[in-house]
Amino acid sequence: MTGILCAMREELDPILEYMNIKEKIKHANNIFYIAEFEGEDIVLAYSKIGKVNASITATIMIEKFGVDKLLFSGVAGGVDEDLKIGDLIIATKTCQHDVDLTVFGYEPGYIPESKVFFECDEDLNNIAQNVAGKLGIKLKDGVIASGDQFVHSKERKEWIKKIFNASAIEMEGGAVGCVCWNEGVPFFMLRAISDTAEEGAGVDFDEFLEESSKISAKFLIEMLKEL
Numbered sequence: 172m173t174g175i176l177c178a179m180r181e182e183l184d185p186i187l188e189y190m191n192i193k194e195k196i197k198h199a200n201n202i203f204y205i206a207e208f209e210g211e212d213i214v215l216a217y218s219k220i221g222k223v224n225a226s227i228t229a230t231i232m233i234e235k236f237g238v239d240k241l242l243f244s245g246v247a248g249g250v251d252e253d254l255k256i257g258d259l260i261i262a263t264k265t266c267q268h269d270v271d272l273t274v275f276g277y278e279p280g281y282i283p284e285s286k287v288f289f290e291c292d293e294d295l296n297n298i299a300q301n302v303a304g305k306l307g308i309k310l311k312d313g314v315i316a317s318g319d320q321f322v323h324s325k326e327r328k329e330w331i332k333k334i335f336n337a338s339a340i341e342m343e344g345g346a347v348g349c350v351c352w353n354e355g356v357p358f359f360m361l362r363a364i365s366d367t368a369e370e371g372a373g374v375d376f377d378e379f380l381e382e383s384s385k386i387s388a389k390f391l392i393e394m395l396k397e398l
């Protein structure tokens with residue numbers, strides 16, 4: 172069964188509008204929507220913000236609901252110069268930019284017995300690129316870096332770009348990628364840009380959250396039709 176995960180209610184609501192919701196299950200302070208879409212059952216939820224919350228919900232989706240591929244939809248801060256507000260990006264891999272065990276000689280983002288980068292599923296990414304081609308949409312791909320902080324400083328953004336070669340920044344994908352890697356579940360992440368993660372990003376985020384969430388949701392629905 173396909174799982175669709177978002178961080179915020181605003182990111183999930185535009186997706187639910189396309190779904191025939193059959194059941195709502197409350198569990199671990201989340202609501203899991205069991206829906207039917209084009210004859211297939213799908214489980215959907217928003218985790219709440221941040222890597223810990225996203226890890227909890229992703230793990231429950233897999234362990235309790237038997238999700239065998241996990242698709243994330245939401246918004247992100249753009250890092251690459253060519254990413255404008257409203258543009259779409261998919262992750263080739265995710266990481267955690269706020270993990271720092273460098274005093275012990277480890278590279279930024281590395282945790283012993285784990286890894287810095289969690290690869291996203293190539294087949295799902297290829298499907299996304301095919302859908303983008305049919306729709307005539309530019310769909311960037313690249314590293315998307317997560318941390319438990321809303322990044323609103325050019326200095327921090329440039330550091331994340333330099334160290335992780337990040338194209339976008341958010342707060343959940345590195346955790347969900349880690350969960351899916353450990354569980355052996357294919358992971359796909361789609362984000363629409365809501366801000367540029369620099370000074371003033373908070374204002375842009377508030378202004379563009381809803382519209383960028385809809386852009387991501389709309390594309391995800393087109394992709395679901397190809398799964």
Ligand SMILES: Nc1ncnc2c(CN3C[C@H](CCSCCOCCO)[C@@H](O)C3)c[nH]c12
Binds near residue numbers: 340342
């Ligand atoms: N620059 C940036 N830095 C880090 N992450 C992001 C993301 C991606 N999501 C949005 C949300 C952060 C917003 S907290 C909003 C608090 O409530 C505001 C009122 O509801 C979190 O789930 C990560 C967009 N721009 C970002």
